[in-house]
Amino acid sequence: MGEAHLLDRSVQYLKGVGPRRAEALAKLGIRTARDLLRHGPHRYEDATTVTAIAKLAPGMDATAIGEVVSKGVIPTRRGLRFFQAVIKDSSGLIECSWPGQPFLDRTIRKGDTLLVSGPVRFFHGRQIQPREFTILARAGETVDEEGTVFPVYPATAGLSHRQIRHIVRQNLDALLAAVDDAGDIVPDDLRRRLELANLREALDWLHRPPTLALAEQARRRLAFDELFILQVLYARARYENREKRQGIAFERKNGLVRTFAESLPFELTAAQKKVLTEISGDMSQPRPMNRLLQGDVGSGKTVVALFAMLRAVENGYQAALMAPTELLAEQHHKTVTDMLADSPVNVELLRGGFRASQRRDALERISGGEAQLIIGTHALIQEDVEFQRLGLVIIDEQHRFGVRQRLQLRRAGAEPDVLVMSATPIPRSLALTFYGDLDVSVLDGLPPGRRPVKTVLRGESARARVFEFVRTEVEAGRQVYVVYPVIEESEALDVRSATEAYEHLSNEVLSELSVALIHGRMTGDEKDETMRRFVAGEINVLVSTTVIEVGIDVPNATVMIVEGAERFGLSQLHQLRGRVGRGADQSYCIVIHSGREPPERLQIFAATNDGFEIARADLRLRGYGDFFGARQHGLPEFAFADLERDEPLLHAARDAAARIVAADPELEKGEHRALGQALRTEYRERLRLFDVG
Ligand code: ADP
Numbered sequence: 001m002g003e004a005h006l007l008d009r010s011v012q013y014l015k016g017v018g019p020r021r022a023e024a025l026a027k028l029g030i031r032t033a034r035d036l037l038r039h040g041p042h043r044y045e046d047a048t049t050v051t052a053i054a055k056l057a058p059g060m061d062a063t064a065i066g067e068v069v070s071k072g073v074i075p076t077r078r079g080l081r082f083f084q085a086v087i088k089d090s091s092g093l094i095e096c097s098w099p100g101q102p103f104l105d106r107t108i109r110k111g112d113t114l115l116v117s118g119p120v121r122f123f124h125g126r127q128i129q130p131r132e133f134t135i136l137a138r139a140g141e142t143v144d145e146e147g148t149v150f151p152v153y154p155a156t157a158g159l160s161h162r163q164i165r166h167i168v169r170q171n172l173d174a175l176l177a178a179v180d181d182a183g184d185i186v187p188d189d190l191r192r193r194l195e196l197a198n199l200r201e202a203l204d205w206l207h208r209p210p211t212l213a214l215a216e217q218a219r220r221r222l223a224f225d226e227l228f229i230l231q232v233l234y235a236r237a238r239y240e241n242r243e244k245r246q247g248i249a250f251e252r253k254n255g256l257v258r259t260f261a262e263s264l265p266f267e268l269t270a271a272q273k274k275v276l277t278e279i280s281g282d283m284s285q286p287r288p289m290n291r292l293l294q295g296d297v298g299s300g301k302t303v304v305a306l307f308a309m310l311r312a313v314e315n316g317y318q319a320a321l322m323a324p325t326e327l328l329a330e331q332h333h334k335t336v337t338d339m340l341a342d343s344p345v346n347v348e349l350l351r352g353g354f355r356a357s358q359r360r361d362a363l364e365r366i367s368g369g370e371a372q373l374i375i376g377t378h379a380l381i382q383e384d385v386e387f388q389r390l391g392l393v394i395i396d397e398q399h400r401f402g403v404r405q406r407l408q409l410r411r412a413g414a415e416p417d418v419l420v421m422s423a424t425p426i427p428r429s430l431a432l433t434f435y436g437d438l439d440v441s442v443l444d445g446l447p448p449g450r451r452p453v454k455t456v457l458r459g460e461s462a463r464a465r466v467f468e469f470v471r472t473e474v475e476a477g478r479q480v481y482v483v484y485p486v487i488e489e490s491e492a493l494d495v496r497s498a499t500e501a502y503e504h505l506s507n508e509v510l511s512e513l514s515v516a517l518i519h520g521r522m523t524g525d526e527k528d529e530t531m532r533r534f535v536a537g538e539i540n541v542l543v544s545t546t547v548i549e550v551g552i553d554v555p556n557a558t559v560m561i562v563e564g565a566e567r568f569g570l571s572q573l574h575q576l577r578g579r580v581g582r583g584a585d586q587s588y589c590i591v592i593h594s595g596r597e598p599p600e601r602l603q604i605f606a607a608t609n610d611g612f613e614i615a616r617a618d619l620r621l622r623g624y625g626d627f628f629g630a631r632q633h634g635l636p637e638f639a640f641a642d643l644e645r646d647e648p649l650l651h652a653a654r655d656a657a658a659r660i661v662a663a664d665p666e667l668e669k670g671e672h673r674a675l676g677q678a679l680r681t682e683y684r685e686r687l688r689l690f691d692v693g
């Protein structure tokens, strides 16, 4: 049996495993010997700095190792219960004390070898109050020699981190011997240039690092692998797009596009011109465009989209614009028909809630080619909508569309150009990781004459004053949004529902004003009618749930009040704030929070108007899984890479991947063969999830 086989074998056959433990390991995603070898500790206990117990002195912050010789729970007079244990090494004894943690009595046993670290103090004698502790061994188990960094592995039911460590230790040398340097996906010269550990070294240090610094070296190397393999895939996807797929080369015609440009009531901003040049360049190429347009709320993406769509239409193709909600699709439809009022282009809205005959007629116009510019929700691609000649697809507010949906779209037409527009700007490291197959355009800067929205945080006690302010703004002719997180009282007792609040505001607080309610459970017609009246200025105050979160554009609205702000994510709040400040008047975003002090999140929100900064903070606070709803979309999770910390590594991985794929697209040459092989085997499943395989 070849050596490589060992790593592919089931863990069950490794020393110290067997069927029962193999089952427990499977719960951690460990099935093969290779999986075990790559199962990294989630932290390390540094015992290289262990102090002999006799040398522990009050005032030190220290790490010690000793055997538990006695233990128990001690009640104090104030009713707090302490767990205490006395540990002993060859030099002496010391008491360890855990205030308020009597339950540890069930975890820590007499005879255990404990590693503790924390402050040493004097309390009826020397005492250490462990910040952290690790049971290195139970009575009778052997402890590895002192002076090592102990890996602490993620454990699972039926398998403690000690047992996992023991299994790894027993098998590590044999497994490392089976790691073939020729199978390293990172070519030698690249590895040396980036000062990365070689694979075998890295795996060794991962499990038994001589120092913490080497443990970090190991992590960095394995993180690089994760980033690199993904970037190689993206590089390949881009290569195939460039070389193998037939797209449409749209010509510059100076027809519809020019007329439209001349009819615009404003000058395009420099940023708009820049991204239009990029988009236009892509559209001229005989390969499909795959571009992400990132622009902060209110940066003017719609008009950019319209230019691109008209370019497709004047070349005899259809263009589709997809919005994440019906309300937005309707609004886009309105904006677009208004802006194209003097143009011969046929604009079609396909939305839910059409009567069967209405829908049939619309579908006929789409499949017959009479409809040139088609606007709808993602139902446009999910259902059996047939286009006559689809040339361009624009996805607005992309963060609600999964990677999968994006691909589905490609199948809807032959090879239409695709432009994804996002108003949730994401940090560059994320864009490269999640949209690595897309080219990115950034629309930075807002149209001129805008005043930044003033954001204030207010406690609930200030609500009366806030509505006083609403009255003044309305008297000055402006309009106001009030947004609530849920619509049914029953969904959360402590949040005032939009419906209930609407009753209260319209009948009492603002009874002299015209107040209306809009929420997701109203029919399309009801929502339409309400929005129409708001746009027309017949409604002063619009009470709403988050249905108005994205896209809505009413320049006369100057106040956005967000109730129950704790319930909103940062990016969501930023979207809401983006509903105001769209005209020339000073606008305000008033965030009402419960409690005395606003949480950190809200303070960040109030401190900046920059969507990119907000996205970074949001990401840091929530983690990228929640930020993106990544789990729903099957985006990969990294075991070692940390996108914030490893950004330089990510860029290195991307550059290297681009260079390698350019030189050897099929990854057949000597030093790339292992990489090509890994893509086809080891990483295949994982990457397939990601739609870039
Ligand atoms: P978003 O990027 O959030 O989708 P919109 O496309 O809705 O932004 O544009 C916001 C507002 O700015 C709209 O009212 C639009 O007409 C206006 N606008 C767009 N571009 C310009 C410009 N160059 N000069 C002035 N106003 C503009």
Ligand code: MG
Pocket (backbone or CB within 6 Å): 301, 302, 396, 423, 551
């Ligand atoms: Mg928009």
